[in-house]
Amino acid sequence: xAKPPKIDAMWPLPNVTGLVIRRATYKPPLKFxxxxxxxxxxxxxxxxxxxxxxxxxxxxxxxxxxxxxELDRVQALAETSHRFFALDESALKAGAPILLGWSGDxxxxxxxxxxxxxxxxxx
Amino acid sequence: MSxxxxxxxxxxxxxxxxxxxxxxxWRCGKAVAITGHIPFARIDIERDGxxxxxxxxxxxxxxxxxxxxxxxxxxxxxxxARQRFGDAVSAWSAAQVVRDSRxxxxxxxxxxxxxxxxxxxxxxxxxxxNILTGSEMVISANGNVVGRxxxxxxxxxxRISPQYEIGQEVIAWATLCDEQVMSRDYFPEPPxxxxxxxxxYPVHEGARTVSMRNILxxxxxxxxxxxxxxxxxxxxxxxxxFGLAEPVTRGETLSATQxxxxxxxxxxxxxxxxxxxxxxxxxxxxxxxxxDTSVRLHTFVPGGRVQVYADGVKIxxxxxxxxxxxxxxxxxxxxxxxxxxxxCTSSQILPLDVHCVSPPFAxxxxxxxxxxVGEMDYDNGDILLTTGFNHRVAGVIRYPGQWDGVDAPFHExxxxxxxxxxxxxxxxxxxxxPESYLGYRYIQEQLARMGIVSVSxxxxxxxxxxxxxxxxxxxxxxxxxxRHMLALDRGEVAGHEALKGKIDFSRTCLFGHSRGGxxxxxAAETVNLPRVKIAGVISxxxxxxxxxxxxxxxxxxxxxxxAADGDVVNNEGAKFYDRAEPSPFKSQVYIHxxxxxxxxxxxxxxxxxxSVMDRESHEAILSAYCCAFFRAVxxxxxxxxxxxxxLRPLGVQTTNxxxxxxxxxxxxxxxxxxxxGIEVNTLGQPARRLDGDNPGEYSFMQxxxxxxxxxxxxxxxxxxxxxxxxxxxRTALGRARSLDGKEIWIRAADVYEKRKRRGSLARxxxxxxxxxxxxxxxxxxxxxxxPLPFPLPVYLRADGRLFDKNKTxxxxxxxxxxxxxxxxxxxxxxxxxxxxxxxxVDQPDGRAIAFDDLEIVSPRGAQ
Numbered sequence: 001x002a003k004p005p006k007i008d009a010m011w012p013l014p015n016v017t018g019l020v021i022r023r024a025t026y027k028p029p030l031k032f033x034x035x036x037x038x039x040x041x042x043x044x045x046x047x048x049x050x051x052x053x054x055x056x057x058x059x060x061x062x063x064x065x066x067x068x069x070e071l072d073r074v075q076a077l078a079e080t081s082h083r084f085f086a087l088d089e090s091a092l093k094a095g096a097p098i099l100l101g102w103s104g105d106x107x108x109x110x111x112x113x114x115x116x117x118x119x120x121x122x123x
Numbered sequence: 124m125s126x127x128x129x130x131x132x133x134x135x136x137x138x139x140x141x142x143x144x145x146x147x148x149w150r151c152g153k154a155v156a157i158t159g160h161i162p163f164a165r166i167d168i169e170r171d172g173x174x175x176x177x178x179x180x181x182x183x184x185x186x187x188x189x190x191x192x193x194x195x196x197x198x199x200x201x202x203x204a205r206q207r208f209g210d211a212v213s214a215w216s217a218a219q220v221v222r223d224s225r226x227x228x229x230x231x232x233x234x235x236x237x238x239x240x241x242x243x244x245x246x247x248x249x250x251x252x253n254i255l256t257g258s259e260m261v262i263s264a265n266g267n268v269v270g271r272x273x274x275x276x277x278x279x280x281x282r283i284s285p286q287y288e289i290g291q292e293v294i295a296w297a298t299l300c301d302e303q304v305m306s307r308d309y310f311p312e313p314p315x316x317x318x319x320x321x322x323x324y325p326v327h328e329g330a331r332t333v334s335m336r337n338i339l340x341x342x343x344x345x346x347x348x349x350x351x352x353x354x355x356x357x358x359x360x361x362x363x364x365f366g367l368a369e370p371v372t373r374g375e376t377l378s379a380t381q382x383x384x385x386x387x388x389x390x391x392x393x394x395x396x397x398x399x400x401x402x403x404x405x406x407x408x409x410x411x412x413x414x415d416t417s418v419r420l421h422t423f424v425p426g427g428r429v430q431v432y433a434d435g436v437k438i439x440x441x442x443x444x445x446x447x448x449x450x451x452x453x454x455x456x457x458x459x460x461x462x463x464x465x466x467c468t469s470s471q472i473l474p475l476d477v478h479c480v481s482p483p484f485a486x487x488x489x490x491x492x493x494x495x496v497g498e499m500d501y502d503n504g505d506i507l508l509t510t511g512f513n514h515r516v517a518g519v520i521r522y523p524g525q526w527d528g529v530d531a532p533f534h535e536x537x538x539x540x541x542x543x544x545x546x547x548x549x550x551x552x553x554x555x556x557p558e559s560y561l562g563y564r565y566i567q568e569q570l571a572r573m574g575i576v577s578v579s580x581x582x583x584x585x586x587x588x589x590x591x592x593x594x595x596x597x598x599x600x601x602x603x604x605x606r607h608m609l610a611l612d613r614g615e616v617a618g619h620e621a622l623k624g625k626i627d628f629s630r631t632c633l634f635g636h637s638r639g640g641x642x643x644x645x646a647a648e649t650v651n652l653p654r655v656k657i658a659g660v661i662s663x664x665x666x667x668x669x670x671x672x673x674x675x676x677x678x679x680x681x682x683x684x685x686a687a688d689g690d691v692v693n694n695e696g697a698k699f700y701d702r703a704e705p706s707p708f709k710s711q712v713y714i715h716x717x718x719x720x721x722x723x724x725x726x727x728x729x730x731x732x733x734s735v736m737d738r739e740s741h742e743a744i745l746s747a748y749c750c751a752f753f754r755a756v757x758x759x760x761x762x763x764x765x766x767x768x769x770l771r772p773l774g775v776q777t778t779n780x781x782x783x784x785x786x787x788x789x790x791x792x793x794x795x796x797x798x799x800g801i802e803v804n805t806l807g808q809p810a811r812r813l814d815g816d817n818p819g820e821y822s823f824m825q826x827x828x829x830x831x832x833x834x835x836x837x838x839x840x841x842x843x844x845x846x847x848x849x850x851x852x853r854t855a856l857g858r859a860r861s862l863d864g865k866e867i868w869i870r871a872a873d874v875y876e877k878r879k880r881r882g883s884l885a886r887x888x889x890x891x892x893x894x895x896x897x898x899x900x901x902x903x904x905x906x907x908x909x910p911l912p913f914p915l916p917v918y919l920r921a922d923g924r925l926f927d928k929n930k931t932x933x934x935x936x937x938x939x940x941x942x943x944x945x946x947x948x949x950x951x952x953x954x955x956x957x958x959x960x961x962x963x964v965d966q967p968d969g970r971a972i973a974f975d976d977l978e979i980v981s982p983r984g985a986q
Contacts, residue, residue, distance in 0.1 A: 010689060010730075011690075028511065030510070030591050030592075031509045031510050031511070031591075031592060031595060032591070032592050032595070033592055033594060033595045033598075033645060033649075033670040033671075034669065034670070035669060035670075035671070035672055035673070036645070036648045036649065036670070036671050036672040038509070038595070038649075057553060057554065057555035057586060058553065058690050059552050059553055059637040059638055059664070059666050059690045059691050059719065060666060060690065060691065061588065061668070072668060072669075073591065073592070074588060074591075075588060075589065075590070075591035076587055076588040076589050077589075082588075085591070103666075103668060104667075104693055104695070105692075105693075
């Protein structure tokens with residue numbers, strides 16, 4: 001079988017230039033809809049990501065993949081600065097590779113092996 | 124004459140001619156319209172059993188013939204028509220009972236429109252459409268009558284004298300009984316500096332009608348034959364033929380020029396040479412379905428004659444686009460369609476198989492055009508949303524107006540005689556452009572023309588993701604828009620009283636595209652506004668970000684999924700369909716060769732994964748299926764047939780549209796959801812393979828344990844049959860059931876498998892087994908068939924991952940029980956006593972076919 005042709009990423013993501021993991025408290029609480037319920041989000045782990053360019057605008061949102069966990073609740077702080085909220089902190093494993101991707105479309109396993117950032121639980 | 128294979132001799136019995144079609148007739152009408160007649164045939168009209176009009180000669184230039192009547196029609200009169208050609212006399216047509224327009228159109232006659240447009244200075248002819256046959260039609264310019272037809276058809280063409288001038292206000296009027304309705308106003312434009320050159324469609328020897336393009340509406344056309352000019356004639360424009368007194372001959376040279384104003388000169392001449400008989404193509408026809416009494420053509424020569432043969436015997440002789448037959452066609456029969464122009468007969472005579480299911484075409488549900496369009500845009504400034512962010516509350520409103528334009532009064536008779544109009548809310552997705560909400564005005568205007576108020580909500584600021592939950596923002600902007608509509612309805616918005624007391628919020632429908640497609644589901648689940656009930660939701664190419672329950676219920680639901688979507692590449696709306704509860708129905712349209720963006724007029728980028736249909740085709744599909752949905756849910760119109768596959772909308776690339784549909788309260792034989800194994804169906808009855816090991820039951824979800832392969836993007840479980848040997852699967856019904864009048868529906872798909880070569884279509888057979896053990900089979904090919912998986916390219920991405928988004932997407936196939944047999948026959952299979960349903964797959968290449976949702980359906984509704 002012939003090798004498939006190469007394709008540039010259709011929606012190219014910028015490179016991650018910085019990343020901060022923190023435990024945050026929100027006053028007033030953030031408001032999230034989760035499975036049809038409005039939730040007051042008062043505290044939790046968030047990961048702030050800086051990039052070397054803007055993230056393309058499309059229907060899918062950017063997501064942060066921490067090992068098997070997908071953080072798809074995202075808030076844009078600036079064109080190149082986004083924070084991702086972990087709604088289920090227990091899914092975040094210490095040492096797990098962190099990669100930026102698209103919601104519902106995790107990067108391949110090889111990419112995780114080369115990941116520059118790893119998850120360390122915040123204090 | 125014989126067919127292309129020379130196997131069947133076709134006997135042109137001159138004594139056989141088709142019945143004609145008789146179009147709806149109206150009280151006070153002074154004419155009726157006939158279709159499907161042989162050019163130059165003579166027409167008889169019968170009224171209440173007595174021949175009323177006889178021997179009226181038809182012309183060759185149009186598909187419809189308008190027959191003048193001696194007096195005006197009365198409601199309840201029973202009309203029939205027939206044609207005479209040579210010595211042959213057709214059977215009478217199906218009867219038309221004369222209707223009272225006040226019953227069909229309680230809010231007034233449909234609004235006429237001048238078409239084709241535009242209206243040009245010096246224009247000497249205009250076409251008018253959207254009028255009831257037999258109405259009087261008048262065109263006025265600044266209040267003076269410039270064109271008149273005492274009885275008109277739709278479309279109709281009328282001479283304009285004196286010709287149009289700049290600065291005039293041109294209006295078309297239709298009058299029937301004591302009702303009169305006017306078009307919008309048209310303002311003549313200057314003609315182009317250089318008039319375009321006319322182009323001819325192929326002309327074959329013997330033709331008495333010539334078709335041309337590039338004719339400007341109202342232009343005077345001069346046709347020359349072999350250099351001899353014929354008298355100049357005004358022409359209504361594209362779509363109309365040009366009749367000739369004498370047939371053209373082989374090799375003859377035709378040329379045509381057009382002009383508008385006398386001093387402005389004519390166009391360069393367009394030229395053609397008359398083609399010989401031998402090049403006359405065959406007529407193209409859609410396969411008919413069992414029991415049809417007509418054949419619809421998709422390609423034919425205007426002004427030509429078309430004959431239909433079955434087993435060499437002529438059963439139809441008329442003209443396109445719909446040829447009536449002398450009898451109903453039978454399942455399994457093969458027809459042959461012959462095209463004639465003058466004495467020429469097409470050399471191609473293609474076989475046409477009669478199918479069990481080949482849905483007839485009907486006018487697109489988007490074509491209903493009753494009212495002018497009122498416009499009312501709004502901008503209420505910012506409001507504070509729950510997420511703590513401010514957002515502008517703005518949108519565009521379209522509604523049925525008394526006339527076209529901004530803040531036009533609500534249509535007076537609609538309000539007075541029909542009552543309040545339902546509301547539709549449009550919500551765009553994330554595109555990052557401030558005009559996204561303007562992109563659905565074409566559907567909003569269609570809805571206004573049929574009596575629905577709509578608002579399209581500006582959600583642009585939510586696109587920037589600043590709030591942390593743009594989906595919550597979008598849902599609140601939907602509520603803000605509805606609150607604004609409530610305020611308009613209460614008359615609380617100063618200066619905008621047109622909608623005061625005019626909106627019915629108990630039939631509200633929501634339409635969302637992309638992220639808007641999930642937002643409307645969230646809004647439907649969380650709405651809490653006085654008087655507001657969500658009756659239906661449409662999600663076009665939605666995302667699924669887990670904001671909703673994921674299981675739409677409590678309202679009718681439809682999702683449209685573009686197969687070449689380059690943004691929501693996983694077609695996430697399929698999961699919503701799978702999990703939706705039919706309340707009272709759910710519908711899915713999977714659209715081949717469609718991208719994500721072309722449904723919104725402001726989203727210019729083609730992000731499709733492959734070459735896709737043009738934007739106009741995207742819009743035609745969305746308009747047809749959405750209007751079918753809105754009309755069924757909000758107006759109670761009988762348009763569900765377009766969603767469940769009983770009808771196909773004209774003017775839409777339906778071969779690209781693959782439907783799934785479920786109604787509430789049907790007998791589910793097997794949906795594979797119970798988890799108690801492949802050997803027990805949903806009725807609790809045994810199911811097993813009769814000729815080997817059982818096939819598997821699998822997850823059809825991405826990433827789930829027990830999935831068949833990675834090509835499924837559903838949220839359901841089903842059965843996959845894959846075997847190089849024949850597989851016969853039997854699922855029992857528990858007790859013998861009468862399937863008289865019922866249909867068997869099953870969702871099925873040709874499974875995409877990366878390494879399998881595929882050329883031919885996958886197929887299976889569905890069987891019914893009666894109490895005596897008799898079995899009858901019908902092939903999937905006979906009910907529309909299974910398409911190949913829509914082909915997407917497989918790429919290697921920059922990150923090293925294979926980008927393979929080819930999908931296995933289920934569609935619903937309908938097997939009418941009548942295709943299997945009859946009730947209580949003297950011997951053989953008995954439809955009144957069916958005890959099992961069988962599936963037979965015989966794919967020597969081992970190709971896999973997926974199945975789900977096997978149901979017994981009562982097409983008329985709940986059992």
